[in-house]
Amino acid sequence: MQDKTYNSAINLLLQHRSIRKYQDKTVPDEIIENIVQSGQQAAFAYQAYSVLLSREKEKHPFHAPLYFVICIDFHKIGKIMETKNWKVIMNDLSCMLLGMQDAAYMAQNMVIAAESLGLGTCYIGSVPYYADKIAERLKLPQKVFPLVGLTVGYPAENPPTRPRYPLEFVLFENEYPELDKNAVNRAKKEMDDGYLSQNYYRNLNAKLGLIGDREETFDYDSYSWTEHISRKLGQWEPSTKRLLEQLEKRGFSFKDTENE
């Protein structure tokens, strides 16, 4: 390990872990405003986002006191353009690509701001697959797409930080290297040993089943990160259809056609 130029902000970033248990303690309004305004100050292309807040904790993932749904929003900007006699003709894929970044940079700033105030957070990544139901509940207009959920509240658990790939498997200088067997195995080992030593999947009881002819040879002494993500990426959602339909219902089409 080399010398590190840590400071309090970097320590905050390095201490991140998702929180899935929350205290039954209200988060004050001014803290909510701080968090969202910190999000807004992230770099943007079009500020193409909106943040929907719910405080009905019994309805939230993990019964978190706050649940934000961060949306990509081209409705709002359309409203502004309308007053100037313009309309959006940029294709929906480009809008999505930039809007998704606007929304994601803003969401990540919200996470950092919340954690700096002693709050815990967890992203809910399945939101786009239920975009139609969420849109109905939140009365989202066309051209607003729910990208990700975010639970926020005071933590009622104190889990360790989770392992990450070794830096050599992430940061490449000048060109993307041939990844030899040793580099791949080091990355696997770092992730698998790390999650096993924390009993992560055992504690969450999160082993995924096998589809088809594959025989189960893993128990919680061996089931770890690379097995878990292999079962997700190797078995789930082979078709684009579900997501394309959700996007189309919200007014985003990736077909090779022009807007208007």
Next chain:
Amino acid sequence: MQDKTYNSAINLLLQHRSIRKYQDKTVPDEIIENIVQSGQQAAFAYQAYSVLLSREKEKHPFHAPLYFVICIDFHKIGKIMETKNWKVIMNDLSCMLLGMQDAAYMAQNMVIAAESLGLGTCYIGSVPYYADKIAERLKLPQKVFPLVGLTVGYPAENPPTRPRYPLEFVLFENEYPELDKNAVNRAKKEMDDGYLSQNYYRNLNAKLGLIGDREETFDYDSYSWTEHISRKLGQWEPSTKRLLEQLEKRGFSFKDTENE
């Protein structure tokens, strides 16, 4: 303005502005490692990213000492899965949606870490449109897509923070509201007055031309944010084609078919 529960991390987030002029001063290795490791600790679905670093500043936007290209990466994870006799069958659109978030959350953490160390940054959002050229230069394998560029270095300018929408135009509780004329006009005014008072577009000499029959009625006393983004979203990139081609060249297809 209500009382704010600011702290040093939130102050850092609220002080963000993009930096487009850099000192000719080297950024030490350990700081680069800090920044990328801070990025890695962001929440992820699959750690589906790689970061390509260049220090050849004469080739970079704004001649910044460091230029990172943050990529969505499903090559690496495929390599890991291969050793376990698995392959990615998840459709490319789902991979993109989650990989883009992995990469964006990581990139935003890099920005925060860099700024906490006194560095300035600027995202380069045009990268996906030149994915083929970038892939060639960086020798990116298939299933690696360059999402965004990030310039980093010690600032040689000290611009003010830029305006954002009023909070009431971003944060909505329970449901998305009808946006009445007044709310739209307040948001417009906040953005336009703010950028005008900073002479932002005049200083950058960044007025965009008009395509077709529209008559120019703006000069730098009136040309501001809403006009600028209207000219982008209202005139540019009507077709999905260019971006779909770039994605397909990198091995990502959004057609309604299954992988394999």
